[in-house]
Amino acid sequence: MTKKLLYLWVCDYSKNSGEGKLARLFVKSLKTKEKITIKINKKKNLLKYKYFSPLLGILYCWKHYLLGRKIGYINYLPLWNFLLFVLLPPKTILGPITGGAKFSKYNKFNYYFRGIIFPVFYKISQLFLFFRSNEIIFSTDLLEKYLIKVILKRSKFNFVINQIDTKEKIKYKKDIDFLLYYRKHKNKKTFFPQNFIKKLSLSNYNICVVGDKLNIKNVKNLGFLQNSSIEKLQCRSKFTLASGENIYSLFTIECLSNGVKILIDKKYKDQIKFYKNKFLTVDFNKLNQL
Numbered sequence: 001m002t003k004k005l006l007y008l009w010v011c012d013y014s015k016n017s018g019e020g021k022l023a024r025l026f027v028k029s030l031k032t033k034e035k036i037t038i039k040i041n042k043k044k045n046l047l048k049y050k051y052f053s054p055l056l057g058i059l060y061c062w063k064h065y066l067l068g069r070k071i072g073y074i075n076y077l078p079l080w081n082f083l084l085f086v087l088l089p090p091k092t093i094l095g096p097i098t099g100g101a102k103f104s105k106y107n108k109f110n111y112y113f114r115g116i117i118f119p120v121f122y123k124i125s126q127l128f129l130f131f132r133s134n135e136i137i138f139s140t141d142l143l144e145k146y147l148i149k150v151i152l153k154r155s156k157f158n159f160v161i162n163q164i165d166t167k168e169k170i171k172y173k174k175d176i177d178f179l180l181y182y183r184k185h186k187n188k189k190t191f192f193p194q195n196f197i198k199k200l201s202l203s204n205y206n207i208c209v210v211g212d213k214l215n216i217k218n219v220k221n222l223g224f225l226q227n228s229s230i231e232k233l234q235c236r237s238k239f240t241l242a243s244g245e246n247i248y249s250l251f252t253i254e255c256l257s258n259g260v261k262i263l264i265d266k267k268y269k270d271q272i273k274f275y276k277n278k279f280l281t282v283d284f285n286k287l288n289q290l
Contacts, residue, residue: 004035004036004037004070005036005037005039005069005070006030006036006037006038006039006070006071006072006093007039007060007061007064007069007070007071007072008027008038008039008040008041008071008072008073008074008093009041009056009057009060009061009071009072009073009074010023010027010040010041010074010075011023011053011054011057011074011075011076012053012075012076013040015226015227016224016225016226016227016230018249018250018251019075019076020075021227021250022075022095022096022098022139022160022250023074023075023095025159025160025163026074026075026095026096026137026159027040027074029159030072030093041057041060053076054076054081054084057073057076058073058084058087058088061073061088061089061092062089065089065090065091065092070091070093071089071091071092071093072092072093072094072095073088073092073093073094073095074095075095075096075098077094077095077096077097077098078097078098078099079097079098079099079100079121079122079125079126079143079146080099080118080121080122080125081121081125082121082124082125082128085125085128085129085132086124086128088132090132092132094132094133094136094137095137096137096138096139096159096160097136097137097138097139097143098138098139098140099118099142099143100140100142100143100146119146122143122146122147123148126147126148126151129151130150130151133154134154135154135156136151136154136155136156137155137156137159138155138156138157138158138159139158139159139160140157140158140159140160140161140246140248141157141158141273142246144157158248158274160248160250160253161248161253161274163253164253164256164257164275165257169235169257169258169259170235171235172232172235172236173236174236174237174238175206175236176206176207176208176233176236176237176238177200177205177206177207177237177238177239178197178200178205178206178207178208178237178238178239178240178241179208179209179210179233179234179236179237179239179240179255179260180197180207180208180209180210180214180240180241181209181210181211181240181249181251182209182210182211182212182213182214183211183212184212191243191244191245192243193241193243193265193284194214194216195284196241196265196284196285196287197214197216197219197241198216199287200287201216201217201218201219202218203287206220207219207220208220208222208233208237209221209222210222210223210224210225210230210233211223211224230254231254231258234254234255234257234258234259234260235258235259237255237258237260238260238261239260239261239262239263239280240252240255240260240261240262240263241262241263241264242262242263242264242268242279244264244265244267244268244271247262247264247268247271247272247279248274256275256278261278261279261280262278262279262280263279263280263282264279264280264281264282265281265282265283265284266281266282266283266284269281
């Protein structure tokens with residue numbers, strides 16, 4: 001039996017970025033559903049043009065659609081970007097829709113856009129999703145509260161959480177107390193518990209940070225690493241800290257897969273819905289609770 005061909009546009013297919021990992025997980029799930037051969041755009045250095053890659057993706061999808069081929073658009077797919085849902089060809093397979101992370105009310109500019117403008121964009125996107133797809137896949141359930149009933153009925157949430165690998169891994173010596181992922185992002189920094197980490201660093205804990213440099217004494221900054229290296233570090237780590245912005249981030253999911261316990265501030269306790277036995281709630285203002 002001849003396998004079907006599916007032409008996918010992927011803005012980021014790297015092994016080390018969050019968007020790239022999400023794309024790879026989704027492609028893997030597509031392959032397991034049915035006998036299908038997937039052709040992915042192989043453009044090099046595409047990340048240099050990441051703000052233009054969605055536009056290129058639309059053109060790519062239309063090209064193959066007009067040739068009568070099955071098509072899909074995978075990542076850089078936030079619900080607020082209604083232009084994607086408007087301009088992509090009919091019957092385009094959509095990768096996990098993202099967005100909906102929490103935001104700080106103290107940053108007025110950020111709050112205005114994320115709290116007022118984005119929900120309007122969400123409604124426009126849903127209007128076109130209604131006519132576009134019978135199955136809508138979301139990376140998490142953070143956007144659930146913004147969805148209308150007819151879209152809710154067609155939606156599947158927590159694609160990322162369903163990818164947690166529960167297979168037993170090679171056991172490593174747990175010689176890292178805390179492994180943290182840090183990004184210099186306006187919204188993420190608001191929820192990142194720097195003061196708590198400063199207190200930890202003064203208490204002789206072995207703390208390693210991957211990603212952007214965290215300027216705190218006694219913290220080992222390892223920079224941006226290959227995913228295989230991060231996985232080994234996670235296997236050696238006892239704990240990580242969950243950010244209130246999104247406690248089920250891809251990094252957290254990977255930590256759960258590799259036997260890392262997740263510390264979370266008690267004010268975000270109500271966000272723990274899955275793998276509750278893997279989370280430990282602590283008052284980040286009271287270090288002695290550790």
